[in-house]
Amino acid sequence: MTTARTAAQARPQQPTLRRAVTAWGSFSWGYSDVGADIFVGLGLVLGAAAGASNIAFLFAGIVYVCIGLAYTELAATYPVAGGGQYFVFRGLGDIFGFIAGWAVLLDFTIDIVLFAWSCIDYLSKLPVLPFLAYTSHPWTHFLVVFALIVWLAGLNIWGVRESSAFNELVSALDVVSETAILFFGFLFAFHPDLLVHTMTAAWPNTFNLMNGVSLAIISFVGLESISQAAQETQRPASIIPRTSISLILTILIFALSYSNLSLGMQPWHPIPPDAHGHQQMLWHFLGNEENNGAAVAVLASYVPYWGAFAALYVPVLGAILLLISSNSGVFGSSRIAYAMSRTQLLPSIFQRVSPTRRTPVVSIAAFCGVAVVELIFAALPSLSPGMHHLYARLFRGEDGITFLGDLYAFGAATSYSFVFIALIALRFNDAQSPRRFKMPINIPLTYRGRPAEFPVVAVIGFIGIASILVFTMITHEIGRIAGPSWIILGLVGYLVYRHRKGLPVFRSQRHDWRKAQVRILQEAGELELMDEYLRNVKAAEPPSATQRGLER
């Protein structure tokens, strides 16, 4: 007893994250990120894909289901903070782990700007506070978004986070609100013949359809938030598959319903004519430059009966959800940078923690700085007529929010592509890890003398997301330049850093994944899975020389 006590005293336990996230908490964690996307994505997709917006959402939705299933399998197998970046790092090695993480970092920085931008757009639609409409002026809008980003950075450096309970409440209110909007909209104002007419009359050309698909994927970005919270979730291997699948279904239902409702709804009250005095269709009104940043709030106000009430609260609810999402960008970017720095994919400066506030101050400041640069690029055409002409000449005149949407789609499509490849690789390289959830449709085969399963859905998902990446590159002038530039810039920095540190530049460092997996499962409280993993590992090991001798 004395010995045991001495040993325990000699090895003080490292504090671990508290497992306090429940099933609803895990769902809200993801929902506060993905749920906000439709508030931004709907208007952008309607503006680009017009009468085929529902088809664009359907295509992106199918890809999203594949992505969701992949994340569900990986997060349940490796319940550890880090999400996609960790899966790629583990499955494909250091350099691909860096590229995936760097692409996720791009997405998080865009997340900060895009949602802060849209948050202000939603608040400007609040009819009871008409002075907020002044924020739609380009300079006011720019300054308010800038101030919001600085404020969020300050809050995160200070160490203030929104409470989980608040997150859960906002998510619950939003699920109820969106369901109510869709319920009343379809019940009282949906006309299938109008939907068919709109789809026929306003069917876009191929270019615009591809553009719409590439923008539709941004309505589904953020599922990895669930896997990032895996380390704090109760019974992650059982809970995460349920919360992920529920999130996938809920978001898919909302995205497909909103797009079909926008195309086939008879508005409750007349839509104002456009600048030239022409009559507008609802989808056109929602997708124009004035409303595309707050399309859900505008749509809700045209829903019969419920719309009168929804017009009062949807702008506020949308703004809160978007603000939470923007904040998750600040928090997520610093967390990923910190994790990448710990695995020597980024310089150690990103691990620097404020001695007083205990927050990763350098990471927060650096990536909020990147977000401000992105904001300037997005706002320039509206702030200066000269820049407006330049953008019109070079980039087909994309507006600020579309520029952010381009980069968001690029970052997401890049990191998701790697996640699919990592999943396939891990099925072969780490077949011993028990998978409580597996993507459906697998082909059993033998790899290096061991049974393995080839995931067909991962290949379908990869083809889908890779085609979205190609669409993004084809249709978005800015995305085509800025996205790959971000990756190349990061990659050069990575190579220089690894070379100067004397670390393998193109190869990976040695990792003891077996020990790591045991620790992950033990910390997750998944002891039965840990036992199963150790049994699998033992069964897969070649018999030792002693055992062979005994057998003989």
Place this chain on the structure above:
Amino acid sequence: MTVHPAGLAIAFFILGSVVATIYWMLHPPATAADRAATRTEEDVEAMIGSVIIVFSEEIHSEHMLALAARVARRERAELRAIYVVEVPHTLPVDAEMEKEHRAALDVLATAEAIARKNNVEITTEVVPARQVWQGVLDLARRIDAHLIVLGSYREGRYAEAPLGRNIEMIAAKAPCDVLIGVQGQSGRVLSQTPDGTAVPAQTAVR
């Protein structure tokens, strides 16, 4: 506004799908540990319908009462604090024992105050009996008690001494479950009465 049948069907499909999805998510299958915990909870709920908290000259159960009151508040159990006055065989069982009765009233007043602080109702009673254990067991059978809660004392002035005879007899013959608070070797709380004085029989030798 006209309601189109397709719109009606889609509206209810959306509502049903969202509700069903959330319901399914919030009801994951229980693990073996969850099932065991639920069974234990149910057993405990069945156990604490009517609770007797025992006091006597030697048995100080104030801390046990405070614990029981917290559980009782949640489970809406019926609490009954009793002070058993031992009447010597030389006297009739209903003999007036003023000094002991007065001490009993003080202890039961404390019990009421503890219950009040925990926002639970309690009934109190002075029970004369030839032996403490006999009084407790007779009452437990009479009111069909679900649980007897009591502190403890030891026969000698040693931490390792056997538990008092009354404690042993109650535990051995009770018609229901018994929850006994025993002072551990280095325990301090259960060895004290609420006024802070140590219980003589439990004074541990360290």
